[in-house]
Amino acid sequence: MMNGGFWMMPALFLIALGVIILLFVLLRRPPANGVKELEEKLEKISSELNRLLQEQTGRIVENIGRVRDESRVSISDSFTKTQKELSESLAAGRRELAESLSSSQKLLAEKLENLLKETTNIRAVSTGMLEVGKDIRQLSDILEGGQTRGGFGEFQLELILKEVIPADRYREQYRIGEGVVDAAIFLKDRILCIDSKFPLANLKKSYDTEGDESARFRQAFFTDVKNRAREISRKYIVPEKTLDFAVMFIPSEAVFLEIVSNSELHKKLIDMRVIPASPNFLYVYFQALAIGFRGLAVEAEAEEIIRTISSLKVGFEKFQDNFRLVGRHLENAIKQYNETERQFERFDATLGNLEAGRGDDRPQEDA
Numbered sequence: 379m380m381n382g383g384f385w386m387m388p389a390l391f392l393i394a395l396g397v398i399i400l401l402f403v404l405l406r407r408p409p410a411n412g413v414k415e416l417e418e419k420l421e422k423i424s425s426e427l428n429r430l431l432q433e434q435t436g437r438i439v440e441n442i443g444r445v446r447d448e449s450r451v452s453i454s455d456s457f458t459k460t461q462k463e464l465s466e467s468l469a470a471g472r473r474e475l476a477e478s479l480s481s482s483q484k485l486l487a488e489k490l491e492n493l494l495k496e497t498t499n500i501r502a503v504s505t506g507m508l509e510v511g512k513d514i515r516q517l518s519d520i521l522e523g524g525q526t527r528g529g530f531g532e533f534q535l536e537l538i539l540k541e542v543i544p545a546d547r548y549r550e551q552y553r554i555g556e557g558v559v560d561a562a563i564f565l566k567d568r569i570l571c572i573d574s575k576f577p578l579a580n581l582k583k584s585y586d587t588e589g590d591e592s593a594r595f596r597q598a599f600f601t602d603v604k605n606r607a608r609e610i611s612r613k614y615i616v617p618e619k620t621l622d623f624a625v626m627f628i629p630s631e632a633v634f635l636e637i638v639s640n641s642e643l644h645k646k647l648i649d650m651r652v653i654p655a656s657p658n659f660l661y662v663y664f665q666a667l668a669i670g671f672r673g674l675a676v677e678a679e680a681e682e683i684i685r686t687i688s689s690l691k692v693g694f695e696k697f698q699d700n701f702r703l704v705g706r707h708l709e710n711a712i713k714q715y716n717e718t719e720r721q722f723e724r725f726d727a728t729l730g731n732l733e734a735g736r737g738d739d740r741p742q743e744d745a
Contacts, residue, residue, distance in 0.1 A: 531574030571614035577602035
C-alpha cells in the first residue's frame with residue numbers, strides 16, 4: 379500500500395500542473411483568431427495528460443499487484459512459521475506431560491513400596507514387642523528380688539567399663555554429692571556419673587495382667603522410672619564437679635525400649651538431665667569416650683613433646699652461644715698465627731740478609 383501511494387503522487391502532480399497551464403492560457407485571453415490554435419494545444423495537453431495518467435495508473439496497478447503478492451508470501455511464511463512453532467510447543471508440552479506422568483507414576487510406586495515396607499516393619503515391631511514381653515517375663519523370673527536385679531545391673535556395667543574405658547579413667551562405687559554412684563568416669567575437668575536402675579516389678583505385672591489393671595501397672599512402672607531418674611538427678615549432678623547430666627543405666631534392652639518408646643516419659647527424663655542407656659547404647663557411648671581419651675592422651679604427649687622441644691631450644695641456644703665464642707677464639711688464633719707467620723718471614727729475611735752481607739766481606743784470592 380505504501381508503494382501505491384508513492385506512485386500516485388507524480389500523477390496528481392502532473393494533473394495539477396496541466397490545470398495550472400490551462401488556467402494560465404485561458405487567463406491570457408488570446409485573440410479570436412487564436413482560439414483554434416488554443417483548442418489544439420489544449421487537446422495536445424489533454425492527450426498528454428491522459429497518456430501520463432494511464433502510464434501512472436498502470437504502474438500503480440502493477441505495484442499494487444506486486445505488493446499484494448509479497449504480502450501473500452509474507453503472510454503465508456508467517457503462518458507457516460507460527461504453525462511450526464505451535465506444533466513444536468504442543469510436542470514439547472506432550473513430552474513434558476508424558477515425563478511428568480512417568481515421574482509421578484514412579485514416585486507413586488516408590489511411595490507404595492515404602493508404605494509396604496513400613497507396614498512390614500510395623501508388623502515386625504509388633505511381633506518384637508510381643509517377644510519383648512516374653513523376655514521381660516523370663517528375665518523377671520530370673521531376677522525376682524530387687525537386690526538381685528541391682529547386682530545384675532552393676533555387674534553388667536562393670537563388664538562394659540572394663541572392656542572399653544581405660545582403668546585410670548573410671549572408678550566404681552565412687553562417693554560424690556549425696557551418695558555413692560555405681561560408676562564415675564573422669565573426663566578432662568568433669569566427672570560423668572552412671573547409676574544402674576532396674577525398675578522391673580510393675581512392668582512384669584503389666585504383662586501378666588490385662589485391660590485397666592495392666593494399664594495401671596504400666597503407669598506405675600513409668601512412675602518408678604521417673605522416681606529413679608529424679609533420685610539420680612538430685613544425687614549425682616553436682617555443679618563444678620560433674621557434667622550437667624547423668625546416665626541411668628538400664629541393664630535390659632527390653633525395659634529400655636519400653637522407656638524410650640514413651641515420648642512423654644523420655645522427655646521428662648531429659649528435662650531432669652538424666653539420659654537412659656541400655657547395654658548396647660552405653661557400649662557405643664563408651665567407645666566414643668574411649669576415642670576422646672585417646673585424643674587426650676595424644677594431647678598430653680604433644681604437650682610433653684612441646685616442653686621437650688622448648689628445653690632443647692634453650693640448650694641449643696646455649697650451644698649456639700658457645701659455638702660462636704669458640705669461633706671468635708679460633709678467628710683470633712688464626713689472626714695471631716698469620717701475624718706470627720709474617721714475623722717469622724721477616725726474621726728469616728733478616729737472617730738471610732745478614733748471611734749475605736758477611737759473605738761479601740771475605741778477601742778474594744789471586745788468580
